[in-house]
Amino acid sequence: EVQLLDSGGGLVQPGGSLRLSCEASEFTLSTFAMSWVRQAPGKGLEWVSSISGLTGKTAYADSVKGRFTVSRDTSKNTLYLQMSSLRSDDTAVYYCATVLRKDWEPWAPFHYWGQGTLVAVSS
Amino acid sequence: QSALTQPASVSGSPGQSITISCTGTSVDVGGYNFVSWYQQYPGKAPKLLIYDITYLASGVSSRFSGSKSGNTASLTISGLQADDEADYYCSSYVGITSSVTFGGGTTLTVL
Numbered sequence: 001e002v003q004l005l006d007s008g009g010g011l012v013q014p015g016g017s018l019r020l021s022c023e024a025s026e027f028t029l030s031t032f033a034m035s036w037v038r039q040a041p042g043k044g045l046e047w048v049s050s051i052s053g054l055t056g057k058t059a060y061a062d063s064v065k066g067r068f069t070v071s072r073d074t075s076k077n078t079l080y081l082q083m084s085s086l087r088s089d090d091t092a093v094y095y096c097a098t099v100l101r102k103d104w105e106p107w108a109p110f111h112y113w114g115q116g117t118l119v120a121v122s123s
Numbered sequence: 124q125s126a127l128t129q130p131a132s133v134s135g136s137p138g139q140s141i142t143i144s145c146t147g148t149s150v151d152v153g154g155y156n157f158v159s160w161y162q163q164y165p166g167k168a169p170k171l172l173i174y175d176i177t178y179l180a181s182g183v184s185s186r187f188s189g190s191k192s193g194n195t196a197s198l199t200i201s202g203l204q205a206d207d208e209a210d211y212y213c214s215s216y217v218g219i220t221s222s223v224t225f226g227g228g229t230t231l232t233v234l
Contacts, residue, residue: 043227043228044212044225044226044227044228045161045169045212045214045225045228046225047222047223047224047225059221059222061222095168095169106216106217106221106222106223107155107157107216107223108157108174109159109171109174109175109180109214110159110161110169110171110214111171111180113168113169113170114168115167115168116168
C-alpha cells in the first residue's frame with residue numbers, strides 16, 4: 001500500500017527557512033504528480049504547491065509563490081518543500097499528497113496523503 | 124476565508140441521513156464536475172471519499188454519495204454511524220486560476 005511519510009516540521013522564527021520532506025514507499029514518487037497541502041490550526045485545507053511526475057513542472061499558490069520551492073530526489077524517492085521568508089500565517093500542518101496522475105492536474109482528487117508535519121512560525 | 128462555503132456543523136442520529144452542502148460559483152463548483160469530498164478525523168490526514176461529484180473512492184462505503192446542482196455540491200451520508208463523526212471538506216477545481224480550492228470544513232456530530 002502507498003505510504004507517504006512527512007517530516008521536517010518544527011518551530012522557526014519569522015523570516016526563517018525550513019525544508020519539509022515526504023518519503024514515499026510502495027510508490028515511485030517520480031512517476032506521479034505530488035503536492036503539498038496545508039492546514040492552519042483549526043482551519044480548512046489549502047493547496048500550496050505541486051510538481052508533475054514526468055516533466056517536473058511546478059505550480060504554486062499565490063500565497064507562497066516566490067517563497068516556497070517544491071522539488072524531489074528520485075534516488076531517495078523523496079519530495080521536498082523548501083520554505084523561506086516564513087510568516088506567522090504559514091503556521092500549519094503540511095501534508096504531502098498525490099493525485100495519482102503523471103502530470104499535475106488541479107481537477108484531480110488527492111488519493112493518498114502523508115500524516116502531516118507541523119510548522120510553527122513564531123518569535 | 125475559504126473560497127467554498129460549507130456549514131460549520133451538522134448533526135444527526137444513528138441511522139439517519141444527513142447532507143453537507145458546498146457552495147461556490149460558476150468559476151469553480153458550478154463550472155466543472157470536479158468536486159471532491161474528504162473525511163478527516165482529529166489529528167489525522169484527510170481521506171478521499173468522493174471525486175468528480177459522484178464517484179466513490181476505493182474502499183469507501185456506499186453510504187456516502189455526492190451530487191451537484193448549480194453552484195452547490197452536496198455530500199450525503201445515509202445510515203449514520205458513530206464513526207462517521209468527523210470533519211468533512213469539499214474541494215473544487217478553479218478554472219480561472221487552474222488551481223484547486225477547498226471549503227472551510229463541516230464538523231459532523233452523531234448524536
